[in-house]
Amino acid sequence: MFSADLGIHVKLSDVRKSNILLVFIGFCIGVIGLMTARFIAYKSDNVHYHANFALYVDGTIDKFNGPGYYEEVQACTSENADNPRIRTHLHDENPSLVHVHAHTVTWGQFFTNLGYSVGDSVIQTGNGVFADDHNDNKLTFWLNGKKVDSIAGRVIKSEDVLLINYGKDDDITLQKRYDAVPRDAREANTKYDPAGCSGDENLTFWNRLKRSSWFE
Ligand SMILES: [Zn+2]
Ligand SMILES: [Zn+2]
Secondary structure, three states, X not given: OHHHHHHHHHHHHHHXXXXXXXXXXXXXXXXXXXXHHHHHHHHHOXXXXXXXXXXXXXXXXXXXOOHHHEOOHHHOXXXXXXXXXXXXXXXXXXOOEEEEOOOOOEHHHHHHHOOOEEOOOEEEEOOEEEEOOOOOOEEEEEEOOEEEOOOOOOEOXXXXXXXXXXXXXXXXXXXXXXXXXXXXXXXXXXXXXXXXXXXXXXXXXHHHHHHHOOOO
């Protein structure tokens, strides 16, 4: 009798132990699964892509000379994503490569960050205000090969090519200027550039793991 009782007792505690083990394993799988999901999803929060543009006023291209037009690369971390200046800007003295670090950033916001202001028929640059007038001076926008009436409210798309022209220029001249806009956005999108801006630059595997876990 005694030995049979003991036998049942041992069996029960074994069952209890294996149940606890199963619950523990289940918990671990759950935690690892959630962390993996967060790890994978984390990357999609980091926006970083590029577009190209050029601005001509009265036949002269705006070279955006001066450090005030270029954002420090160090500023481009996801912690600063709420700062409007960080959402889109220029880097590395490259006056034709637009860096975008957030969703739904418009061309208008980009120019505002440069200290410029762009409307449909008037543009304010570092050199003054230029508006459509009776002498046939006209503000013109060519976006991805097509003439458009307005760009301020348009969201900057990856690898957009934009020409803004103010003056009395004919379509042949505009076409030439549009064709001359550098096309380095694609390269910047695909290549890791340690000297350039990369929103994910400091987001190493371990940083990402840390941020996607609950340890930070
Ligand atoms: Zn940047
Ligand atoms: Zn960039």
